[in-house]
Amino acid sequence: MQKLFEEVGSLDTKCYEEFFLSEDILMEHAANGMASYIRANFSNKQTTLIVTGSGNNGADGIALARLLHGEYDVSLLYAKVPKSQMALLQEKRAKALHVKQIKEFQECDILVDAIVGTGFSGEFSAEITNLLHAMNTSRAFKIACDVPSGLTKSGTCAKATFCADVTLTMGALKKALFLDEAKDFLGKTEVLDLGVSRKLYESQTNWYLLDMQDLKLPARERKNAHKGNFGHLSLLCGEKPGASVMSGLAGLKFGAGLVTLVGYENQQLLHIPHSLMYAHALPDNTTALALGMGLGAEFSDEELQDFLKNDIAMIIDADVFSMKLILKILSRKNIILTPHPKEFVSLLKITELANISVEELQQKRFKYVELFCKAYPHITLLLKGANVIIGLNNNFFINPHGSAKLAKAGSGDVLSGLIGSLLAQGYTPLDAAIHGSLAHTKLAHNYNGSDFSLTPEDLIQGIGNL
Numbered sequence: 001m002q003k004l005f006e007e008v009g010s011l012d013t014k015c016y017e018e019f020f021l022s023e024d025i026l027m028e029h030a031a032n033g034m035a036s037y038i039r040a041n042f043s044n045k046q047t048t049l050i051v052t053g054s055g056n057n058g059a060d061g062i063a064l065a066r067l068l069h070g071e072y073d074v075s076l077l078y079a080k081v082p083k084s085q086m087a088l089l090q091e092k093r094a095k096a097l098h099v100k101q102i103k104e105f106q107e108c109d110i111l112v113d114a115i116v117g118t119g120f121s122g123e124f125s126a127e128i129t130n131l132l133h134a135m136n137t138s139r140a141f142k143i144a145c146d147v148p149s150g151l152t153k154s155g156t157c158a159k160a161t162f163c164a165d166v167t168l169t170m171g172a173l174k175k176a177l178f179l180d181e182a183k184d185f186l187g188k189t190e191v192l193d194l195g196v197s198r199k200l201y202e203s204q205t206n207w208y209l210l211d212m213q214d215l216k217l218p219a220r221e222r223k224n225a226h227k228g229n230f231g232h233l234s235l236l237c238g239e240k241p242g243a244s245v246m247s248g249l250a251g252l253k254f255g256a257g258l259v260t261l262v263g264y265e266n267q268q269l270l271h272i273p274h275s276l277m278y279a280h281a282l283p284d285n286t287t288a289l290a291l292g293m294g295l296g297a298e299f300s301d302e303e304l305q306d307f308l309k310n311d312i313a314m315i316i317d318a319d320v321f322s323m324k325l326i327l328k329i330l331s332r333k334n335i336i337l338t339p340h341p342k343e344f345v346s347l348l349k350i351t352e353l354a355n356i357s358v359e360e361l362q363q364k365r366f367k368y369v370e371l372f373c374k375a376y377p378h379i380t381l382l383l384k385g386a387n388v389i390i391g392l393n394n395n396f397f398i399n400p401h402g403s404a405k406l407a408k409a410g411s412g413d414v415l416s417g418l419i420g421s422l423l424a425q426g427y428t429p430l431d432a433a434i435h436g437s438l439a440h441t442k443l444a445h446n447y448n449g450s451d452f453s454l455t456p457e458d459l460i461q462g463i464g465n466l
C-alpha cells in the first residue's frame, strides 16, 4: 500500500525548512532519478528528445538533458522558453555544456515530456496542442516528467494531454494521477526520491493506493474444519436470477462454506447450478447477505425491508441504490455499498447529499466519496470505476489495477460474490471490500484470452488459481 497526497508542495516545503535542502538539490535528484531510469532501461545508442516548458517541470527536463548529454544523443526542444528562476538557471548550465537544442519536433527513441507539471491550468495553445499530437503519435517510448502534461491538479485532463508509457513522479504519489480520467494517459508510475527517502519525505495521509501484493486470500489454516466454519453467504435471487447465480458461484469458489439463493420462484424452473442451495426464506445460519444484483421488482418494499432488518453483514448493490428504504440502514456498521457512478449519483440524491450528474461525479470522485463517508461514517463504500475507490469514515483506498477487460455485464455480480464471500467468512466490511476488489482485478489480470473476451464465467473459473 502506498500513500497518496492531494498536493506535494507542503512536502517540498518540509524539505526546505526541516531538512535544509534547497530547491536546486531537490530538482537535481528529480532529474537524476529520470536519468537513472533511462540508463537502466535504454542503451546509449538510443536517441532522446526532451520537450520542456517555461516552469520548474521544464527545468527538471533541462537538468535531465544536461545529465544525459555526452553519454546519450540528447536534444532539447523548448515548447515554451524557460521563465522560472530554476528554468533559467538550468538553461544557463545546459548552454555552458553545449547541450543540443532543436527548434522542431523530431522522431526519437526516448521522448520525455517536461512541458508542464503540477502548475498546469486551462488549455494548451494551438501550437503546443499540435506539438503534443506529434509527441503522442511518435513511435518513441514516452516518459512523463512528474505528471503527463495536460493533467490538472484535480485529475481531469486537458483536450490535449501527453499519453505516457511511464510517469516518473517526484517525491510522492499524487491523488490526481488516479482519477479515472487520467488512466489513459498515465502509463506505469514510479516515484523518484528527491534527496531524502520517500519515507521521510511523505507525511500523514488518509488516502492510499492499493498494491496487488496487499491481497489477502481466505486462509484455510484450520485442519479440524467443516463447511460451517467458513460462513454461509445468502443472496437474494431477483427478477434476473442469472446475476445472483453468478454472484453465488463466485462466492462459493472464493471460499464461503455454504451459498444459498433466496427467492420465491419455483426452483425447478430456474436451473440453479447444483452447487448452490435454494430457499424461500433466509437461512438462520446466514453470516452475510448479498442483495441488489438482478433484483428488479421481484420483492415488495415490505419484503425487502424484512430482509434489511436482519442484523447480519450485508453487501448491497445495483437496484437498491434507487430505493428510499436504503436510508434506514445507513447508520449500521456492517454494510458495504458497491455502486457504479450512475447508482452513486442516485444514492447521493436519495440521501440529499448532492444532486449532480454522472459527469460531475466522475470529475470529482474523491470529493463525493469523502462527502458520503463523512455523512455515513459507519458504511463501507466501494465506488466502481476504472480506478475503484473504497472509503470508510476518514480512510480511503484506491484500487488502480482494474482494466477494460472487466467492462462487461456480470463483472459487478462476480465482484459482489467475492466481497460477500469474504464478508461471510468473517472479514471486516472494509477488508472484504479491499480484498474482494483486489481479487476481482487480479482475476482479470490473470486471464490470458483476448481482452474483449473475458466473461463472468472466466472470472469465476480463475478464482481457483488466485
Ligand SMILES: NC(=O)C1=CN([C@@H]2O[C@H](COP(=O)(O)OP(=O)(O)OC[C@H]3O[C@@H](n4cnc5c(N)ncnc54)[C@H](OP(=O)(O)O)[C@@H]3O)[C@@H](O)[C@H]2O)[C@@H](O)CC1
Binding pocket: 009, 012, 023, 026, 027, 030, 053, 054, 055, 056, 057, 058, 060, 080, 083, 084, 115, 116, 117, 118, 119, 120, 121, 122, 123, 124, 125, 128, 145, 146, 147, 170, 194
Ligand atoms: N517544488 C519543488 O521543489 C520541485 C518541483 N519540481 C518540478 O516542478 C514542477 C512544478 O513546477 P512549477 O510550479 O513551476 O509548475 P509547472 O508544472 O512547471 O507549471 C508552471 C508553468 O507552466 C506554464 N503553464 C501553465 N499552464 C499552461 C498552459 N495551459 N499552457 C502552457 N503553459 C502553461 C506556466 O507558464 P505561464 O502561464 O506562467 O506562462 C508556468 O511557467 C513539478 O511538476 C516538478 O516537475 C521538481 O523539480 C522537484 C522539486
Ligand SMILES: [K+]
Binding pocket: 057, 113, 114, 115, 116, 117, 144, 145, 146, 147, 148, 149
Ligand atoms: K510533464
